Amino acid sequence: MHRVLLADDDVELTEMLAEYLGQEGFEVDAAHDGKAALQKALENHYELIVLDVMMPELNGFDVLRQLRTQSQVPVLMLTARGEDVDSIVGLEIGADDYLAKPCNPRVLVAHMRAILRRSEPVTGNTAATADVLTIGDLELQRGARRVLLDHQAVTMTSTEYRVLEVLLEEAGHVVSKQDMSMRALGRELNLYDRSLDMHVSNLRKKLGPLADGEERIKTIRGVGYQYTHLNSRQESGG
């Protein structure tokens, strides 16, 4: 059973959703305003928080902002349909993904599962992939899901961790957006989807440029992203 917190001010909707999610193998806790949601999120351990933007007391953005100062628990934002800007704001603050509401509950479950898969520690084939990925000043510890920059731990959401992991695995090579979406987000990339851009932008902010001032993660327009690696720089330089 995955323990999740469902924060939405629509009491009837939460009740029905709790029942639905219960059938899908989730254990649902509910909160109906921002303050209660924040309190519950900080007091209990959840594997995932589904956070509606429009809530009394404290809106979803404020809850997420305060939550992120203390916790990197995965968060799925429910934004109001027709308010596309909300999704970008949510991702910028550190949401793992977003979904326009109203939505089909099946789609909601699919998104929730995708996020949970990302945050699960990699099991099995540890022989094939090294436990620790070190590239330049960056060290990625897969077992602990930790990222060290110059031996200092960097906090990041599980989605940001997954994006970085994929980038490092392919360091020096371009990862297409489509590929990145499948591997890091666990779903197809939508046409207007800005989530990847936002996650990468958050990573850039947290990691900063390389020691010599060069951009750490490059955007290859119309193709995808590339983690700047010594090899690739030599290649491009030579």
Next chain:
Amino acid sequence: MADVKSLFWKIFVSFWLALILFAGLSLWATSHYLENIREETSRSQPRNNTIQYIRQARVLAEGADTKKLQRWLTQLDKREAIPYLLIDRHGHDYLNRQVPFYLQQRVRRMEHKYEDEHEDDDDDEYRNRRPHHRPIMINGQRYRLMPDFRSITLHRVLSRPRAIATPILLAALISGFICLLLARYLTAPIGRLRQATQKLAEGDLTQRVSPSMGKRKDEIVELANDFDYMAEQLQALVGSHKQLLRDASHELRSPLARLQVALGLARQRGDESTTQELDRIEREAERLNELIGQLLTLARLEASTTEIELNTIELSTLLEQIVDDAAFEARATNRDVKITQTMPVTVQGNNVLISSALENVVRNAIRYTAEETMVEVLLKDDNDNPGWIIIKVRDHGPGIPEQMLESIFEPFVRVGEARDRQRGGYGLGLAIAKRAISLHGGKMTAVNEDDGLSILICLPFRH
């Protein structure tokens, strides 16, 4: 009309003043001229002109060319307001004009005097002192050039405008200048009003004119105030209408969200007998959801003015993505969509808005193109407008009636009721697209082709 500052009084007073000024100046100039002449007659010394004319007449007389003299006399009569008569000893004019009695008498008096004095005086001395008293000799006859002051009439003066040309011209110029200022003063605010009205008609409901009227206080300012009031009312009305639409769409979302979860729960129960109905309910709920989303998108686009986030968009790449996605769905219904002409070009724009606009247009074309046909998408330079590109989306469908070519961009306009519903259109896609394109300073038009319809999207691009 009671207000002294009203337009009525402004026009009335200034026209009146200009007329009085003109008439007054003309009258003054004429009477001044007549006065001058009268003064001259009371003085013994004739005016300079007269002496000059006598000299000219004498020169002509000495030349003995009578025709020339006659011509000169006629011209003099035409030019001068005072009639100049060339009178002989017996009191007859050289041109046979009527000679007033007092002049005949004077000539006779001068004749006597001349005969007396001519015998006594030293000729040279006399000539120098009073040259105009000396007669003009023509063919041995003695003539005298005499101005006929008493025959001056206003009619003669006015029919010889040269005499009083300067003051009249001055009066015309001054009153003309006054009228020019007046006309300017009256029409400038009307021009401003007209401009605002046009902008209002184009949909800019924020237009106000009162602040540009300065300190005027007349009917035009009242009209401007009324215009502003009207614009305000319009803005409020349209605003509340849009607000209602937006609020309604917002409110519709909550029950729809519950409906979808309830549907999900019903499916989980796994009652096989209702699967078909549940599928149907789900499909309709999705449609409703999409419609609400479109309504809210349109409402947001119309509310936003200029504040859109700009990205650099590589149009050919974006178009490729959209067409690839759409082609997948088009092929499912035995139709196709292809880019038949393209070129690399980047525009500054909002990625989401431009994408959704293009997608709406392409999907719309696929919906209307006939089976077994292909929607063609072209991206090219706009040859008529340098710095602009055209995206043309051409379908092979039924086209639309000419009179609908503009209105298909209005929300909820359908060309044919039943057919459109069957094809699943909501009549909002093109409205959203047009609004999104116009937020980027672009234009969107529809043109009927031989078999089908072309939607043209024109966008400005910067290097």
